[in-house]
Amino acid sequence: MYFEFLTPTKVIAGDDAIFKLPFELEQAKVNKPIILTDKGIVGAGILSPVELAFKEYKFKMPTVFDDIPPETSVESVQTAFKIFKSENCDSIVAIGGGSVIDTAKALRMMVAENNSDLMSLAGADNLSGKGPVFIAAPTTSGTGSEVTSVAVIYDSKSSSKIAFASDFLIPDIAILDPVLTISLPKKLTAASGIDALSHAIEAYIGIQSNHISKALSFKAVNMIFNNLIDAIANGKDKKVRLNMLIASTIAGMAFSNSMVGVVHSLAHASGAVLHIPHGVAISLFLEAGLRENFAKCKKEYSELLNTVKCDFLGDKESRANEFLKVVGDFLKELRRLSGIPSGLKEVGYTKETEKRIIELAISDGSSIFNKIELTEEVARRMIEASL
Amino acid sequence: MCKLVKGKETIVKMLLSIFRKSLIYLYKNDNEFKSILSNVNCGCFSISVLKSDLRINVVLGKKSVYIDSDNRRCDLEIVFKNLCFAFKVFSGFISLEEVFAYKGIILKGSISDALTITRAIKRLQALIFPDLWIGRTFKEFTGTKLEEKLTFLKFYFYFLMNARR
Ligand SMILES: [Fe+2]
Numbered sequence: 185m186y187f188e189f190l191t192p193t194k195v196i197a198g199d200d201a202i203f204k205l206p207f208e209l210e211q212a213k214v215n216k217p218i219i220l221t222d223k224g225i226v227g228a229g230i231l232s233p234v235e236l237a238f239k240e241y242k243f244k245m246p247t248v249f250d251d252i253p254p255e256t257s258v259e260s261v262q263t264a265f266k267i268f269k270s271e272n273c274d275s276i277v278a279i280g281g282g283s284v285i286d287t288a289k290a291l292r293m294m295v296a297e298n299n300s301d302l303m304s305l306a307g308a309d310n311l312s313g314k315g316p317v318f319i320a321a322p323t324t325s326g327t328g329s330e331v332t333s334v335a336v337i338y339d340s341k342s343s344s345k346i347a348f349a350s351d352f353l354i355p356d357i358a359i360l361d362p363v364l365t366i367s368l369p370k371k372l373t374a375a376s377g378i379d380a381l382s383h384a385i386e387a388y389i390g391i392q393s394n395h396i397s398k399a400l401s402f403k404a405v406n407m408i409f410n411n412l413i414d415a416i417a418n419g420k421d422k423k424v425r426l427n428m429l430i431a432s433t434i435a436g437m438a439f440s441n442s443m444v445g446v447v448h449s450l451a452h453a454s455g456a457v458l459h460i461p462h463g464v465a466i467s468l469f470l471e472a473g474l475r476e477n478f479a480k481c482k483k484e485y486s487e488l489l490n491t492v493k494c495d496f497l498g499d500k501e502s503r504a505n506e507f508l509k510v511v512g513d514f515l516k517e518l519r520r521l522s523g524i525p526s527g528l529k530e531v532g533y534t535k536e537t538e539k540r541i542i543e544l545a546i547s548d549g550s551s552i553f554n555k556i557e558l559t560e561e562v563a564r565r566m567i568e569a570s571l
Numbered sequence: 572m573c574k575l576v577k578g579k580e581t582i583v584k585m586l587l588s589i590f591r592k593s594l595i596y597l598y599k600n601d602n603e604f605k606s607i608l609s610n611v612n613c614g615c616f617s618i619s620v621l622k623s624d625l626r627i628n629v630v631l632g633k634k635s636v637y638i639d640s641d642n643r644r645c646d647l648e649i650v651f652k653n654l655c656f657a658f659k660v661f662s663g664f665i666s667l668e669e670v671f672a673y674k675g676i677i678l679k680g681s682i683s684d685a686l687t688i689t690r691a692i693k694r695l696q697a698l699i700f701p702d703l704w705i706g707r708t709f710k711e712f713t714g715t716k717l718e719e720k721l722t723f724l725k726f727y728f729y730f731l732m733n734a735r736r
Contacts, residue, residue: 308685309676346682347682549682549683552671552689
C-alpha cells in the first residue's frame with residue numbers, strides 16, 4: 185500500500201461565515217483581491233452579503249469579474265488574468281460553483297507561473313509554486329472544488345475538457361455559509377448533491393482509497409443520504425443547506441486525495457460532447473458505473489451500506505447488492521423531486537455522439553484511479569445502461 | 572522491495588534501453604501498439620527520472636519512431652519523482668498508471684495523452700514480461716497470445732544482437 189494525503193485548507197463553516205472573509209484577507213496581509221463569480225450569482229443577489237461583509241469591515245469592495253460561463257473556458261481564465269494584472273490584484277476570492285472555483289484555480293496557476301498560456305500549464309504536479317492567497321466560498325454543494333487539487337477547463341479548440349492537478353491549486357481557505365446556497369434551485373441542488381455523492385463513493389472504491397479518505401467518504405455518504413432530499417424539498421432550511429455544504433467539502437477532501445473513477449470519465453466526456461452540467465452527467469452514469477465495478481468492489485459496497493442501512497444483515501454479496509439498490513432508489517427519488525433528466529436521450533444523446541463520448545471517456549484521467557479498466561466496451565455498456 | 576536493490580540507476584538504465592528497443596520494434600510491427608499511440612496528439616514525448624540523467628525522448632513519425640536522450644523540450648514530459656518508482660515500472664512490478672495514481676510522476680502536458688501512453692506501455696510490458704508476472708501488475712489481464720510473444724521475442728533478440736555489433 186502506498187498513499188499520500190493532503191488537506192491544507194482552513195474551513196470556516198456556519199451561519200454568517202462569509203462575514204469572516206475580509207478579516208481573513210487582512211490576516212493574510214493582502215488588500216487587493218479579485219472576486220470571481222458569475223452573472224447568475226450576481227443576479228440572484230447572492231453577492232449582497234459579501235458586499236455587506238466588506239462594508240462593515242471597512243474593506244474596500246474588491247474588483248469583481250463575473251463573466252464566467254457555466255462551463256468555464258480558457259478564454260474566461262485569460263480575461264480574468266488580464267484584469268488581475270491590470271488592477272494589480274494580490275489575491276483571489278472565488279464565490280460560485282465549480283466553474284467559478286476552477287477558473288480561480290487556473291488564474292492562480294497563471295499568476296504563480298506568470299504565464300498567460302494556460303494550456304502550457306496542463307499536467308500533474310508540474311507547477312513551481314502556490315501563487316496568490318486564494319479563498320473559495322462555494323454557492324453549490326457538490327463539486328468540493330473549495331478543497332481539491334484539481335481543475336477542469338473547457339478548451340474550445342480541441343472541444344475537450346483539459347485537466348490540471350497540483351497541490352498548489354488547493355484553496356487556502358474555504359468558507360461554507362448556507363446563505364450562499366439557500367436560493368439554489370431544486371434541479372441544481374439535486375445534481376450537485378449527486379456529484380458530491382459520486383465523489384464520496386468513487387473515492388471510497390478506487391485504487392487510491394486509503395484509511396483517511398475512507399473515513400471522510402463514509403461520513404460524506406451518510407450526510408448526503410440524510411440531507412439531500414430535505415435540501416430539495418425544503419431549500420430554505422439553513423441547517424440542511426449547511427449539512428450539504430459540509431458533506432460536499434468532506435467528499436471533496438476524500439476525492440482530492442483518492443480521486444474518482446469511471447463515472448467521472450463518462451461524465452466529463454458526455455459533458456464535453458453534449459454540453460450538459462457536470463452534476464446532471466454524473467447523475468446519469470452513477471448507477472451504471474457502480475454496477476460495472478461490482479465484481480471488484482463488493483467489500484466496499486458492503487461497508488458503505490452501513491452509512492445508510494446499518495441494520496441490513498447478509499453476506500458481502502447481498503449487502504453489496506443492497507447498497508446498489510439503495511443508491512438506485514435514492515437517485516429515482518431525487519429525480520422525481522427535482523425533475524433532473526433520467527436518461528441520456530433526454531439531454532441530446534444520439535448514436536452519432538456516442539463514438540466521441542467513448543473516445544474522450546477512455547482517455548480521461550479519472551479512469552486511472554478506477555479498479556476496473558475503462559475499455560471501449562465498458563464505456564459502451566455504461567452508455568447503454570444510462571439511456 | 573526498492574530499498575533492497577542496490578545500483579538501481581544502472582539497472583534502470585539497462586531496462587530503459589530494452590524499453591527503447593522494444594518501443595521501436597513494436598511501433599513498426601505491432602498494429603495494436605501503433606494504433607494506441609496514433610491517438611496521442613503530441614508528436615514527441617519524453618520519459619525521465621528526476622535527479623538523474625536517465626531520459627528518453629520518443630518522436631512519433633508516420634512509420635517509425637525516433638528515440639534520443641538529449642535535453643530537448645517535448646510536448647509531453649513524464650518525469651518519475653524518484654528512481655524507485657522508475658525501477659518498479661521498468662521491471663514490471665507496477666504499471667505506469669499505478670505510479671500516476673501514487674502521485675509518483677510529474678506530468679507536463681495533456682493528461683489524456685499521458686493516459687494513452689500508459690496504455691501503450693502496458694501493451695509493451697504485456698509482451699516483454701511473462702504473463703504470470705504481468706497478471707499481478709495489471710488491473711485486468713487476459714494474457715498475451717503465445718505467437719505474439721514469440722514473434723516479439725524473436726525480433727527483440729535480433730535487436731539485441733544488432734546492438735552488440
Ligand atoms: Fe464531480
